[in-house]
Amino acid sequence: MIGDTPVPMTTLDRARALDAEDELAGFRDEFLFPSHPSGRAVYLCGNSLGLQPRATRQWVLRELEHWAEHAVEGHFRGERPWFAYHEFFAKGAAEVVGARPGEVVVMNGLTVNLHLMLVSFYAPTPSRYRIVIEAGAFPSDRYAVASHARLHGFDPETTVVELAPRAGEDDLRTADVEAFLAREGGNVALVMLGGVNYYTGQAQDLAAITAAAHACGARAGFDLAHAAGNLELSLHDWDVDFAVWCTYKYLNSGPGGVACAFVHERWASAPELPRLAGWWGNDPATRFTMPDEFVPQPGAAGWQLSNAPVLTMAAFGASLEIFGRAGMKRLGAKSRALTGFLESCLRGIDTDLLTIITPTDPAARGCQLSLRVAERGESVHEALTARGVYCDFRRPDVVRVAPVPLYNSFEDVWFFSEIVRECVT
Numbered sequence: 001m002i003g004d005t006p007v008p009m010t011t012l013d014r015a016r017a018l019d020a021e022d023e024l025a026g027f028r029d030e031f032l033f034p035s036h037p038s039g040r041a042v043y044l045c046g047n048s049l050g051l052q053p054r055a056t057r058q059w060v061l062r063e064l065e066h067w068a069e070h071a072v073e074g075h076f077r078g079e080r081p082w083f084a085y086h087e088f089f090a091k092g093a094a095e096v097v098g099a100r101p102g103e104v105v106v107m108n109g110l111t112v113n114l115h116l117m118l119v120s121f122y123a124p125t126p127s128r129y130r131i132v133i134e135a136g137a138f139p140s141d142r143y144a145v146a147s148h149a150r151l152h153g154f155d156p157e158t159t160v161v162e163l164a165p166r167a168g169e170d171d172l173r174t175a176d177v178e179a180f181l182a183r184e185g186g187n188v189a190l191v192m193l194g195g196v197n198y199y200t201g202q203a204q205d206l207a208a209i210t211a212a213a214h215a216c217g218a219r220a221g222f223d224l225a226h227a228a229g230n231l232e233l234s235l236h237d238w239d240v241d242f243a244v245w246c247t248y249k250y251l252n253s254g255p256g257g258v259a260c261a262f263v264h265e266r267w268a269s270a271p272e273l274p275r276l277a278g279w280w281g282n283d284p285a286t287r288f289t290m291p292d293e294f295v296p297q298p299g300a301a302g303w304q305l306s307n308a309p310v311l312t313m314a315a316f317g318a319s320l321e322i323f324g325r326a327g328m329k330r331l332g333a334k335s336r337a338l339t340g341f342l343e344s345c346l347r348g349i350d351t352d353l354l355t356i357i358t359p360t361d362p363a364a365r366g367c368q369l370s371l372r373v374a375e376r377g378e379s380v381h382e383a384l385t386a387r388g389v390y391c392d393f394r395r396p397d398v399v400r401v402a403p404v405p406l407y408n409s410f411e412d413v414w415f416f417s418e419i420v421r422e423c424v425t
């Protein structure tokens with residue numbers, strides 16, 4: 001047993017009944033699922049790479065045709081001229097994260113965007129220089145913040161503070177982050193956490209952490225790789241300074257897909273912020289007159305460097321269109337039900353080998369559950385893979401699964417947990 005609360009009904013019939021009631025169930029048919037020799041693939045890896053929407057091909061083909069037909073003139077012709085291509089995505093991308101359109105730009109890759117944001121928002125002084133991250137942050141985040149500490153002449157060892165869960169716990173308590181900032185925030189310049197921890201699946205309370213960071217005079221930025229498209233977010237209202245995220249996970253833009261950045265409207269035109277400049281961030285009115293002086297356009301778009309990667313953005317467009325129809329609110333509600341069902345199914349397995357290290361509070365997680373599998377994590381993962389389940393294994397002992405509300409069903413979840421049951425009992 002991995003829990004002692006009563007287990008709701010978790011039969012196949014119940015799963016099918018929940019699918020029949022699900023008003024978002026039709027979206028599943030808009031995605032392409034991988035095949036598996038067993039005849040049934042259960043894809044629970046949308047936290048790593050989202051599935052391809054059927055419409056993606058058309059969106060990309062449309063740009064290929066536009067290019068074939070208009071060549072360089074494509075920058076200024078057609079329904080979505082490439083000169084302004086990023087502008088067509090701002091509203092949809094902003095809706096996904098609870099931002100205003102001018103606060104979000106689609107550009108580059110996640111880590112590149114993180115570096116651009118750190119250039120602007122990490123402004124250390126001799127008395128305020130520390131960067132707070134969570135222990136077990138994604139390696140790219142750790143490398144990025146350490147490299148900025150070094151760039152400013154600080155030793156990452158004493159500059160980057162990693163806040164860890166309490167002994168014997170897996171998740172970082174918000175109260176502990178708040179207490180740390182209240183106690184030691186006087187020399188903290190930046191708090192930079194993952195919105196959802198990639199390993200544990202814990203969602204941070206971004207509003208509370210932003211407030212605590214601001215209260216001690218620090219700035220707050222977040223890596224939303226595992227949060228965007230997964231959680232209902234309100235970046236604008238929460239007063240977050242900046243955020244970055246990729247779109248190939250929950251946002252289904254395809255491998256290496258273009259990323260996003262959020263810059264709060266308070267910073268829309270902030271000459272005091274240092275920034276790296278490129279022509280695409282320049283005021284579009286003069287961008288093609290090639291002025292000597294860089295005049296950033298207001299808002300997140302002013303952080304652009306290069307012209308838009310149209311083909312990968314087109315792929316993202318196909319998925320954004322689906323998000324626009326489904327809506328984060330409805331997706332959030334289904335996500336809580338689906339992941340709650342997964343948790344109940346797993347809790348019904350009579351074994352000591354499984355522990356869910358993701359918080360049980362639905363407000364402190366998205367759709368991902370991370371399962372610690374004592375003794376045989378790797379072999380359970382192999383068995384799951386052989387049976388057509390796509391999920392992943394993170395050393396030393398965690399299997400991560402993410403039932404994605406856009407395309408996963410309650411039956412998928414039930415099927416997965418039955419295989420887990422066979423493996424551990």
Ligand SMILES: Cc1ncc(COP(=O)(O)O)c(C=O)c1O
Nearest residue numbers: 109110111138140198223225246
């Ligand atoms: C939490 C998190 N941050 C950062 C990254 C790095 O993303 P990218 O390679 O797009 O820069 C990843 C990639 O999976 C991630 O999961």
